[in-house]
Amino acid sequence: MDLSLITFVQILVAVIAIICLMVANAVVMVYVERKVAGFIQRRPGPYEVGPWGTIQAICDSMKLLAKQIFVPANVDLVLFFLAPVLAFFPVLLLFLPIPFGPYLTPWKTPDGLVLILAFAGFGVLSNLLAGWASNNKYGVLGAARAVSQSIAYEIPLMLALMAVVFQAGSLNLSVIVEKQGWVPWEWNIVTQPLAFFIYLICLVAETNRAPFDLPEAESELTAGFHTEYSGMGFALFFLSEYANMLLVSFICATFFLGGYKGPIIDGFWWTIIKAYAVMVFIVWIRWTFPRVRFDQLLNINWKWLLPLGLLNLWITAIIIKVVN
Amino acid sequence: MASWLNFINPFTIDDDPGTYLGDFYTDNFEKGAQKGNVILNLGPQHPSTHGVLRVLVELYGEYVLRSEPVLGYLHRMQEKMGEVKTPYQYLPNMGRVDYLNPIAWNWAYAGAVELLAGIEVPERAEYLRIISAELNRISSHLLWWGAFVLDLGGVTPILYAFEEREKINDILQIVTGSRLTMNYFRFGGVGQDGDERFFALIGEFIPYMRERLKMYKDLVTDNVILRRRLEGIGPMDRDLCLRYGATGPILRAAGVDYDTRKAIPYGLYHKFEYRVPIGPPNDNFGRYIMRLEEIEASLTILSQAIESIPQGKHIIDKAPKPAYKLPPGEVFFAVEGARGQVICHILSDGGKTPYRIKLRAPGFSNLSLFAEAAKGTILADAIAILGSLDLVIPEVDR
Amino acid sequence: MFRAIWDNIKGIYSLLVGMAVTWDFFFSPRYTIHYPRKVVERENLENYRGPLELTRGKKEQDQTRCISCQLCVKACPGHCLKVTKGKESKSPESWLYDFSLCCLCGACVEVCPTGALAFSHKVYMVTTTREALILDLLKDLKERVAETPLLVEAPDSTASQEPSAAVVKEA
The missing domain is CATH 1.20.5 (Single alpha-helices involved in coiled-coils or other helix-helix interfaces)
Incomplete structure (x- = not known):
């Protein structure tokens, strides 16, 4: 891995672009989420601010910026303010190895998946710190849930992605996309349906979204680990939640849905369309299902997804061995 | 002192006894707690307690070892108000006791007064009473259904439930004039006769509601996540229910065939043919399905009632006026509300106002089951059990 | 398995x-109905109980039917009415109604011997102060009389709901 000056400048530019992408994504997704929720519930959703309520999300973020940050008594101040920052910044790095387009990869590294899986654990650390530092019993319960959930679901997630890696023979995300064709039946979703299914469940669980939103289950824990956060602290958690969603959707598009390849001209627009389709799917299931219980959540993982993932990996390995 | 010290050394732990925030209930509850367990205050402001109920729980990890509901945050002295107001003036209060099921409370009080004063109610008024009471039962169960699924984390169903609830409110508004705290019953009849639009809307509503129940089944009842959240959780057997005096769907889910409409018949309910659902599943799912089946039973009663409603007066000619005095005596009248048996007990000494009024709220008895049923469950299940009891806190506190 | x-x-x-x-x-x-842009249909409000209003007299349509008998004041469970009798005639001098205390039970409407009271259908009433909720019903009646001077039908408590439909304009 040689970090020449050009690579360094490239990464710097990419990080700035990714920050813009994350913020823009949060604004768009807040709007999309509220609109989809509204339409599913037979109401118009945001409507008043701007044409069809399009400026609503920006106004909300302005409100969050201007709000006072309330610090409860006896909190651990360093960790209390560090946690939202930690939630936000590691996500930046995770976007680096993703091939957005044929010529648009922030950092072409041969082992991009390792980087993603290594840094994905940072998000849960911030949740733990936030819950612990805010001196709140709901926060601690939420943090404990967040840790055990994230750690549990990282394993089948990794197994599902490894099956694709076996098939492509590379950890490089660009190579994985290149090995897929442009028509849907040449995507990995056809050759690896089980891995896709496992990944889809893990994706919802890893991003703490309903029906697996136990760390912030509002009917049980009010708001879980970010109960005591207000203003910008809450906004950063919010931003990182949507950034995480975007990340797992991009990975889903890259690994299973053919990445930047599409029927007309290959390009980043296909990645974005596919990723946002996955995001809308996540939003759709959030507004449809009730929440699972915590022991059920872990049972799904350890008793079903993990054996299925191992089985899938095993079958993939045998087929690759036989074919070659 | 320590708040500014925290900025210098954030690792200072504030042990100042002045910041102690416990109260009488926490102090007493903490005495029985094992060392190392967490004592958590659910409420009085908590998303899942539906009002200002406070539940103290002792948690070991996520397991609820003990719990204790704390009441009285919404006490409005409804019983005392009955002693300072004439019977007629007290009538609008009944809509406020339980804002989700005002008609049943209307009926409990009006029925008790009529029984004491020996007032006969015209037949058409009895039919209108049954129609409004059953519509109100459906709307109450609908809101419970939505709120219960909301407790379990599903946000959308409550908004679908509100569509039907709005339709029922539109119908009941025609005769009662209001949408929430209805004051419909009068001594000797009802406040207003139903017009053609009223009966036509009910006729439209019955098939519509049956269609929607199918949608409920697809969206929620058959959902595997919901099933596994509810089945086998929080069993309340016959013994427990009888010990605490639980009534309504909770008692019937435990397999006790007790419905006030059949056990102590009142009104003209004996003229109708309907099935009271009785369950062997006495868990959360049993109570859930019991209420959905009760909606169907209420629809059956409604369709019979609008077909066979006779012509006549909706109120007797010499209906009691606001200054009406109760004759001396003691009377007891029970009504089947959406949550269980609603009882009004009046003791009158023949004065301007009743000497004493006792209102029996079903929610109060049902809530007392919680502490025992929630023992040893996970916190999420305890919340589900609390939701399955169908509590309306204004009614519990009165 | x-x-x-x-x-x-x-x-x-x-x-x-x-x-x-x-x-x-x-x-x-x-x-849903998007409230400030659209409102619910009129027929949904026909029997809705809004704040009280005084009905018009049968013959003299610009006068109230109220005879200041104070029955409504005694019947009201919330003590929200205040009727002052006029010096010369039976008709009231002032008719104050505190909507913030009213529970819309209808005791006053039912007890009134002359049918002088009815529920209005003002569902969109909004105020920012409590004082604004104390309504002067005689003033309200005068305003309505100024708007629509004459009704064709004798206005009783149920037919006064739609004045615009039953108005004869004095040419």
Whole structure:
């Protein structure tokens, strides 16, 4: 891995672009989420601010910026303010190895998946710190849930992605996309349906979204680990939640849905369309299902997804061995 | 002192006894707690307690070892108000006791007064009473259904439930004039006769509601996540229910065939043919399905009632006026509300106002089951059990 | 083991059924009414009980029917009415009604011997102070008389709801 000056400048530019992408994504997704929720519930959703309520999300973020940050008594101040920052910044790095387009990869590294899986654990650390530092019993319960959930679901997630890696023979995300064709039946979703299914469940669980939103289950824990956060602290958690969603959707598009390849001209627009389709799917299931219980959540993982993932990996390995 | 010290050394732990925030209930509850367990205050402001109920729980990890509901945050002295107001003036209060099921409370009080004063109610008024009471039962169960699924984390169903609830409110508004705290019953009849639009809307509503129940089944009842959240959780057997005096769907889910409409018949309910659902599943799912089946039973009663409603007066000619005095005596009248048996007990000494009024709220008895049923469950299940009891806190506190 | 697998497959099918339901609702028309732009239909408000209003006299349509008998004041459970008798005649000098205390029970409407009171249908009443909720009903009656001087039908408590439909304009 040689970090020449050009690579360094490239990464710097990419990080700035990714920050813009994350913020823009949060604004768009807040709007999309509220609109989809509204339409599913037979109401118009945001409507008043701007044409069809399009400026609503920006106004909300302005409100969050201007709000006072309330610090409860006896909190651990360093960790209390560090946690939202930690939630936000590691996500930046995770976007680096993703091939957005044929010529648009922030950092072409041969082992991009390792980087993603290594840094994905940072998000849960911030949740733990936030819950612990805010001196709140709901926060601690939420943090404990967040840790055990994230750690549990990282394993089948990794197994599902490894099956694709076996098939492509590379950890490089660009190579994985290149090995897929442009028509849907040449995507990995056809050759690896089980891995896709496992990944889809893990994706919802890893991003703490309903029906697996136990760390912030509002009917049980009010708001879980970010109960005591207000203003910008809450906004950063919010931003990182949507950034995480975007990340797992991009990975889903890259690994299973053919990445930047599409029927007309290959390009980043296909990645974005596919990723946002996955995001809308996540939003759709959030507004449809009730929440699972915590022991059920872990049972799904350890008793079903993990054996299925191992089985899938095993079958993939045998087929690759036989074919070659 | 320590708040500014925290900025210098954030690792200072504030042990100042002045910041102690416990109260009488926490102090007493903490005495029985094992060392190392967490004592958590659910409420009085908590998303899942539906009002200002406070539940103290002792948690070991996520397991609820003990719990204790704390009441009285919404006490409005409804019983005392009955002693300072004439019977007629007290009538609008009944809509406020339980804002989700005002008609049943209307009926409990009006029925008790009529029984004491020996007032006969015209037949058409009895039919209108049954129609409004059953519509109100459906709307109450609908809101419970939505709120219960909301407790379990599903946000959308409550908004679908509100569509039907709005339709029922539109119908009941025609005769009662209001949408929430209805004051419909009068001594000797009802406040207003139903017009053609009223009966036509009910006729439209019955098939519509049956269609929607199918949608409920697809969206929620058959959902595997919901099933596994509810089945086998929080069993309340016959013994427990009888010990605490639980009534309504909770008692019937435990397999006790007790419905006030059949056990102590009142009104003209004996003229109708309907099935009271009785369950062997006495868990959360049993109570859930019991209420959905009760909606169907209420629809059956409604369709019979609008077909066979006779012509006549909706109120007797010499209906009691606001200054009406109760004759001396003691009377007891029970009504089947959406949550269980609603009882009004009046003791009158023949004065301007009743000497004493006792209102029996079903929610109060049902809530007392919680502490025992929630023992040893996970916190999420305890919340589900609390939701399955169908509590309306204004009614519990009165 | 196989039973558990079969249960899970059935469970996933039930999830798909649920998603189909929300999919249908996503494309179904909106149910809510967007309040400041649109309001509910008039017929939904026909029997709605808004704040009280004084009805018009049968013969002298610009006068109230109230004879200041104070029956409504005594009947009111919330003590929200204040009627002052006029010096010369029976008709009231002032008629104050505190809407913030009113529980809309209808005791006053039912007890009134002359039918001088009725519920209005003002559902969109908004104020920012408590004082603004103390309504002067005589003033309100005068305003209505100034708007529509004469009604064709004798206005009783139920027919006074739609004045605009039954107005004869004095040419």
